[in-house]
Amino acid sequence: MVALSRRSALALAGAGVAGSAALVACKSSKPDPVTDAVAFTGEHQAGIVTPAQDRLHFVAFDVITKDRDRLVQLLKDWTAAAARMTQGRDAGEIGAVAGIPEAPPDDTGEAIGLPAAALTLTIGFGPSLFRRFGLGARQPAALAPLPKFTGDTLDASLCDGDIAIQACANDPQVAVHAIRNLARIGMGVVSVRWSQLGFGRTSSTSTGQATPRNLFGFKDGTRNLKAEEPDLLREHLWVQPGDGPDWMTGGSYLVTRKIRMLVETWDRSPLAEQEMIIGRTKGIGAPVGMADEFDDVDFTSVGADGEPLLAPVAHVRLAHPDTNNGARMLRRGYNFVDGSDGLGRLNAGLFFIAYQRDPRTAFIPVQRSLSGRDELNEYIRHVSSALFACPPGLSGPSDFWGKALFEYE
Amino acid sequence: MVALSRRSALALAGAGVAGSAALVACKSSKPDPVTDAVAFTGEHQAGIVTPAQDRLHFVAFDVITKDRDRLVQLLKDWTAAAARMTQGRDAGEIGAVAGIPEAPPDDTGEAIGLPAAALTLTIGFGPSLFRRFGLGARQPAALAPLPKFTGDTLDASLCDGDIAIQACANDPQVAVHAIRNLARIGMGVVSVRWSQLGFGRTSSTSTGQATPRNLFGFKDGTRNLKAEEPDLLREHLWVQPGDGPDWMTGGSYLVTRKIRMLVETWDRSPLAEQEMIIGRTKGIGAPVGMADEFDDVDFTSVGADGEPLLAPVAHVRLAHPDTNNGARMLRRGYNFVDGSDGLGRLNAGLFFIAYQRDPRTAFIPVQRSLSGRDELNEYIRHVSSALFACPPGLSGPSDFWGKALFEYE
Numbered sequence: 001m002v003a004l005s006r007r008s009a010l011a012l013a014g015a016g017v018a019g020s021a022a023l024v025a026c027k028s029s030k031p032d033p034v035t036d037a038v039a040f041t042g043e044h045q046a047g048i049v050t051p052a053q054d055r056l057h058f059v060a061f062d063v064i065t066k067d068r069d070r071l072v073q074l075l076k077d078w079t080a081a082a083a084r085m086t087q088g089r090d091a092g093e094i095g096a097v098a099g100i101p102e103a104p105p106d107d108t109g110e111a112i113g114l115p116a117a118a119l120t121l122t123i124g125f126g127p128s129l130f131r132r133f134g135l136g137a138r139q140p141a142a143l144a145p146l147p148k149f150t151g152d153t154l155d156a157s158l159c160d161g162d163i164a165i166q167a168c169a170n171d172p173q174v175a176v177h178a179i180r181n182l183a184r185i186g187m188g189v190v191s192v193r194w195s196q197l198g199f200g201r202t203s204s205t206s207t208g209q210a211t212p213r214n215l216f217g218f219k220d221g222t223r224n225l226k227a228e229e230p231d232l233l234r235e236h237l238w239v240q241p242g243d244g245p246d247w248m249t250g251g252s253y254l255v256t257r258k259i260r261m262l263v264e265t266w267d268r269s270p271l272a273e274q275e276m277i278i279g280r281t282k283g284i285g286a287p288v289g290m291a292d293e294f295d296d297v298d299f300t301s302v303g304a305d306g307e308p309l310l311a312p313v314a315h316v317r318l319a320h321p322d323t324n325n326g327a328r329m330l331r332r333g334y335n336f337v338d339g340s341d342g343l344g345r346l347n348a349g350l351f352f353i354a355y356q357r358d359p360r361t362a363f364i365p366v367q368r369s370l371s372g373r374d375e376l377n378e379y380i381r382h383v384s385s386a387l388f389a390c391p392p393g394l395s396g397p398s399d400f401w402g403k404a405l406f407e408y409e
Numbered sequence: 410m411v412a413l414s415r416r417s418a419l420a421l422a423g424a425g426v427a428g429s430a431a432l433v434a435c436k437s438s439k440p441d442p443v444t445d446a447v448a449f450t451g452e453h454q455a456g457i458v459t460p461a462q463d464r465l466h467f468v469a470f471d472v473i474t475k476d477r478d479r480l481v482q483l484l485k486d487w488t489a490a491a492a493r494m495t496q497g498r499d500a501g502e503i504g505a506v507a508g509i510p511e512a513p514p515d516d517t518g519e520a521i522g523l524p525a526a527a528l529t530l531t532i533g534f535g536p537s538l539f540r541r542f543g544l545g546a547r548q549p550a551a552l553a554p555l556p557k558f559t560g561d562t563l564d565a566s567l568c569d570g571d572i573a574i575q576a577c578a579n580d581p582q583v584a585v586h587a588i589r590n591l592a593r594i595g596m597g598v599v600s601v602r603w604s605q606l607g608f609g610r611t612s613s614t615s616t617g618q619a620t621p622r623n624l625f626g627f628k629d630g631t632r633n634l635k636a637e638e639p640d641l642l643r644e645h646l647w648v649q650p651g652d653g654p655d656w657m658t659g660g661s662y663l664v665t666r667k668i669r670m671l672v673e674t675w676d677r678s679p680l681a682e683q684e685m686i687i688g689r690t691k692g693i694g695a696p697v698g699m700a701d702e703f704d705d706v707d708f709t710s711v712g713a714d715g716e717p718l719l720a721p722v723a724h725v726r727l728a729h730p731d732t733n734n735g736a737r738m739l740r741r742g743y744n745f746v747d748g749s750d751g752l753g754r755l756n757a758g759l760f761f762i763a764y765q766r767d768p769r770t771a772f773i774p775v776q777r778s779l780s781g782r783d784e785l786n787e788y789i790r791h792v793s794s795a796l797f798a799c800p801p802g803l804s805g806p807s808d809f810w811g812k813a814l815f816e817y818e
Contacts, residue, residue: 105680109626109691173609176746184676191753200582217518267593271514337585344600
């Protein structure tokens with residue numbers, strides 16, 4: 001029984017191509033942003049401005065222990081495992097643990113031979129965690145639970161959570177392996193509250209990425225915040241000194257919304273109506289009246305009939321920064337299909353993910369604008385909602401997830 | 410409003426890399442088995458011995474019309490759309506249909522700019538279909554509903570179906586787009602009964618593919634039937650003349666089983682016990698007592714203690730052709746994670762897919778062997794089961810899915 005790391009297993013398996021589309025497609029000696037490792041430590045957590053990977057496994061945990069020390073130890077253990085897995089290694093040894101032949105393996109094995117696949121693991125803490133463990137005074141004002149919005153049809157069992165971990169990777173098996181092993185390590189301390197798989201990222205977070213499409217068939221996230229815009233990121237994405245408690249400086253607030261799309265209803269509406277509702281063309285993705293995807297939205301032009309070319313209730317108008325006091329977020333959502341709904345329809349939609357400096361001036365006002373007037377509401381249902389405080393990145397090997405939150409004077 | 414095909418949209422979008430890991434990874438002018446198109450017509454349906462793609466969207470439909478002609482028309486419409494989509498084109502025009510400006514688009518748009526991604530669409534007909542539309546006398550004896558097996562915990566709403574379509578592709582957005590558009594085209598004639606997404610194929614169907622791993626972390630499908638073994642395929646996979654009704658000659662019978670894996674329980678068991686239960690090592694995947702993955706299973710050797718090295722209840726022993734009168738199937742299953750189960754656990758497992766010449770001498774006896782004795786049963790639950798007759802491939806443009814079944818003297 002030989003202890004295997006993913007790298008040594010990779011060597012044993014030769015090309016080690018199992019399950020990886022990218023590796024099957026080409027072999028290159030150059031660094032490959034699709035399969036290579038993303039740095040785990042740094043000023044900010046990876047998985048936020050990191051060029052959006054293609055696959056998602058998101059999990060929200062309930063903390064089931066009352067023992068603060070056990071929770072802190074888990075955060076240390078998770079950090080160590082995350083540092084390994086994001087670098088393409090196992091969560092722990094596959095072989096029997098030294099001296100304890102009856103111990104289960106410290107890694108579950110399904111990612112043996114797979115590359116790092118640009119895996120990022122991003123942690124956040126939910127408002128409910130701050131009601132326990134003596135953390136009450138540490139809760140940022142920006143982490144107040146989200147208000148109810150018009151039309152919300154939330155399923156409480158799919159909402160909130162004490163701790164969230166977002167796993168993004170270019171191979172779903174790598175993202176699933178990471179979350180599954182973190183859940184395994186957390187046994188007895190945390191319990192999976194809800195979990196979501198996603199594919200087909202619906203936003204670009206880097207100017208090097210083409211704009212992908214959501215399940216309404218439209219390009220999504222054309223005007224997203226991008227990694228290459230440091231001034232905008234400072235203003236809209238990263239928590240700045242003085243914004244709130246120090247432990248969040250350099251961090252960001254994460255809002256997730258699982259948005260069921262009634263695709264069957266949408267698919268019955270005429271193209272012209274779809275384009276009116278979105279405010280962009282379906283093919284090119286250009287704003288109504290414009291020629292190119294990246295042209296500015298034209299709010300004011302009127303047609304021959306004297307009506308505005310861009311409908312007053314068009315989604316791009318209602319969601320635009322100019323309509324929301326300049327509010328911007330970094331979105332990195334994913335499409336999902338969770339089987340069918342028992343009523344003859346696919347259970348499909350968008351798992352919306354947005355990072356921001358302060359939800360009180362970003363997600364909340366924008367969603368108020370959308371939930372009241374957006375014509376899209378006829379075709380969507382918000383079924384899950386959550387908010388998490390994602391601390392800054394780890395400074396080095398002695399740092400761990402939540403250290404500055406839990407270890408204070 | 411311009412009518413766009415996926416190819417023309419691709420040209421407009423330049424590199425058109427949205428959502429495709431493989432395309433981001435490399436650009437090559439050579440044919441690429443990961444992104445290129447698989448032929449839609451041929452002696453057998455594609456998607457069976459086609460090298461297993463990385464992603465799955467499987468759907469089972471109920472037929473909700475009583476009108477035989479409407480059903481046949483749908484099969485013709487589906488065939489036309491499938492022929493287009495498998496070649497990297499849209500299901501129909503994206504733009505307004507000529508002369509009917511209020512018509513919805515004939516394609517939903519989310520795959521614009523994506524390559525064919527080796528999409529295959531494979532159709533099968535379930536036993537329940539043969540109770541209607543005058544098809545009673547056309548039902549093959551091999552298509553009798555599956556028996557109950559020891560330990561089955563099936564959810565009837567996830568079982569069976571009149572018509573199944575398996576979409577496999579190397580991009581999940583392409584597979585989802587195909588099923589979603591077929592469901593759209595079928596509105597009013599069929600209704601989605603159940604649907605399943607999968608990732609990380611758990612079997613190789615070609616000798617050129619490495620053996621992937623299931624969510625127990627073990628290599629799965631090492632001894633699968635392979636495309637390069639025509640004699641074995643004739644004997645075990647393809648329905649032969651005289652086996653039953655002519656319309657199935659050259660076809661194959663498809664068994665699907667959704668197998669929930671209790672991964673949290675499995676992850677607590679020692680490596681030695683996991684390897685005993687499977688009968689292979691976890692790292693290399695070699696049969697117990699052997700050195701290499703592809704070594705023959707050693708049924709007879711005993712250890713120093715006089716006990717068989719390969720446990721009497723090891724999975725590889727119980728599932729082996731030598732234990733089941735030579736029974737073999739072509740497996741092309743996928744891993745799945747469907748969120749969490751409300752009890753703090755991931756809802757994860759294997760969506761088992763197996764094609765065979767006759768389930769009465771293949772899946773049924775093998776599953777009887779496994780369901781009675783396999784130690785794995787402690788860690789798995791069969792929650793969905795279905796059987797479909799998949800006819801042979803289409804002969805050309807005038808042929809359509811089900812033609813030989815529905816159009817007879």
